[in-house]
Amino acid sequence: MFCPQCGSQNDALRFCKSCGANLEAVRQVASMRNPDEKLDWNRTWVAEMFERKRRKEEIERERRFTPETKRYTEIKAGVIASSVGIGVMIFLHALMLGVISSGHNPPEDAAILSRIWLAGIIPFFVGLALIVNGLLVSKKQVEIARRASTVGDYPLKTDGETPLLRSADTSEFITPRFGVTEGTTKQLSNPSQKD
Numbered sequence: 001m002f003c004p005q006c007g008s009q010n011d012a013l014r015f016c017k018s019c020g021a022n023l024e025a026v027r028q029v030a031s032m033r034n035p036d037e038k039l040d041w042n043r044t045w046v047a048e049m050f051e052r053k054r055r056k057e058e059i060e061r062e063r064r065f066t067p068e069t070k071r072y073t074e075i076k077a078g079v080i081a082s083s084v085g086i087g088v089m090i091f092l093h094a095l096m097l098g099v100i101s102s103g104h105n106p107p108e109d110a111a112i113l114s115r116i117w118l119a120g121i122i123p124f125f126v127g128l129a130l131i132v133n134g135l136l137v138s139k140k141q142v143e144i145a146r147r148a149s150t151v152g153d154y155p156l157k158t159d160g161e162t163p164l165l166r167s168a169d170t171s172e173f174i175t176p177r178f179g180v181t182e183g184t185t186k187q188l189s190n191p192s193q194k195d
Helices: 023-032 045-062 067-102 107-113 116-148 182-189
Strands: none
Touching: 067 107, 067 116
16 A cells, blocks of 8 residues: 555555555545545535535524514614724724823824724724624515515415415316327227127
């Protein structure tokens, strides 16, 4: 067997004689899957990732955490973050004006200290982005989720109520070209078949 790390040949050794790589682990991996066997995505990390996402969505549905609720929560978080940003800007501006007016710092530092309030712009813009996302982008996601939960104009499930069936529309059915008894009536009409 050739070492996958350094390429040196090793015969029936557990570890590579050149680099010390674990060759037993390589043998186990090589023996796990038949080379002709196709890759089974259900046994990979990708399947686990999708399973986790599916479970998370299922838990959110059970807790009635809908896309509309997520949207309002996102807008609320944006308002809070923007408010914190404005509060930080006001606090830092007032604090730095006090430090500058105390006169205990060199005049060249006053230019820097007078602009420290700008640090509050970061949470302000983060909150603003959350608000815009909640108002515009998440609104589209809510509409997509609503369309996915309905078939035609019939909702699959309403909140807290059992879904009602819509009335039948016979125009949906395609008219058949022949009847169920067509083959038997043709045989009866043939005079040679009658006894």
